[in-house]
Amino acid sequence: MSTAPSRVPQQERSRATQARLLEATVDCLVEHGWSGTTTTVVAARAGVSRGAQLHHYPTKTALVTAAVTHLTERRAAELRAEAAALPSGPQRLDGVVDLLAASFTGPLFVAALELWVAARTDAELRAALVPLEARIGREMHRLTVELLGVDERKPGVRESVQATLDLLRGLGVANLLSDDSPRRAALLQTWKRQLAALLTPESERH
Numbered sequence: 001m002s003t004a005p006s007r008v009p010q011q012e013r014s015r016a017t018q019a020r021l022l023e024a025t026v027d028c029l030v031e032h033g034w035s036g037t038t039t040t041v042v043a044a045r046a047g048v049s050r051g052a053q054l055h056h057y058p059t060k061t062a063l064v065t066a067a068v069t070h071l072t073e074r075r076a077a078e079l080r081a082e083a084a085a086l087p088s089g090p091q092r093l094d095g096v097v098d099l100l101a102a103s104f105t106g107p108l109f110v111a112a113l114e115l116w117v118a119a120r121t122d123a124e125l126r127a128a129l130v131p132l133e134a135r136i137g138r139e140m141h142r143l144t145v146e147l148l149g150v151d152e153r154k155p156g157v158r159e160s161v162q163a164t165l166d167l168l169r170g171l172g173v174a175n176l177l178s179d180d181s182p183r184r185a186a187l188l189q190t191w192k193r194q195l196a197a198l199l200t201p202e203s204e205r206h
Contacts, residue, residue: 003144014056017046017048017052017092018056018066020046020047020048020178021042021043021046021048021053021056021057021063021067022047022063022066022067022069022070022071023067024041024042024043024045024046024065025063025064025066025111026067026071026107026108027107028041028042028045028110029064029067029110029111029114029115030107030110030111030114033114034114034115034117034118037060037064037114038060039053039054039057039059041100046180051161052194058059059174060113061125061128062126062128064115064125065115065128065129065132067111068108068111068112068115068132068136069132069136071108071111072108072136072139072198074105075106075108076139076140076143079099079103079147080143080146080147081102081144082099083095083096083099083147086099090196092148093148093192093195093196093199094192096147096148096169097164097191097192097195098188099147100147100164100165100168101168101171101172101184101188104168104169104171104172105172105175109172110176112133113173113176115129116129116133139163140165141158141161141162141165144161144164144165145151145157145161148161148199150199156198157198157199158168160195160198160199164191164195165188167187167191171184171187171188
């Protein structure tokens with residue numbers, strides 16, 4: 001008699017358990033910071049037994065890096081879906097920049113900042129986080145190129161995309177301790193105009 005039908009629900013339960021743990025980890029990082037995010041606290045928030053948490057993620061570092069990976073992938077899928085509803089033409093650039101800007105003020109960004117600061121003095125976390133952030137950075141760059149519909153092989157496009165991401169990251173940090181919305185909106189409006197000019201070939205500007 002085949003045992004496949006009994007394995008499938010177990011696999012689904014396992015994935016559901018992991019998802020709850022990863023979501024709870026990000027929530028805890030946002031609410032309690034790195035020092036207050038313990039595996040015990042995360043397991044309790046997720047409604048998962050301590051044994052199940054240790055089975056899936058035996059260390060705090062494994063748990064938090066998996067959480068960042070999971071939420072980054074989910075957010076990338078959401079950005080693609082949201083960008084699909086944007087209009088074509090000049091207004092699309094404005095919409096894409098606004099979507100990306102929102103990503104740099106959301107819970108995932110706050111959680112990531114907690115890890116960046118902690119990794120400065122935590123060698124184990126830093127060793128896990130540096131390659132992860134490098135991969136996330138590359139994927140975010142590719143996603144931005146895709147959403148803007150530009151060709152980064154053209155001179156200046158790669159640098160313009162990266163400058164946009166660096167600007168949004170910096171504005172996200174500035175927004176962390178206080179509401180920086182007015183200055184942020186003004187800077188973004190200026191940058192959108194400059195970015196449009198940088199990404200538009202000179203032959204198409206007139």
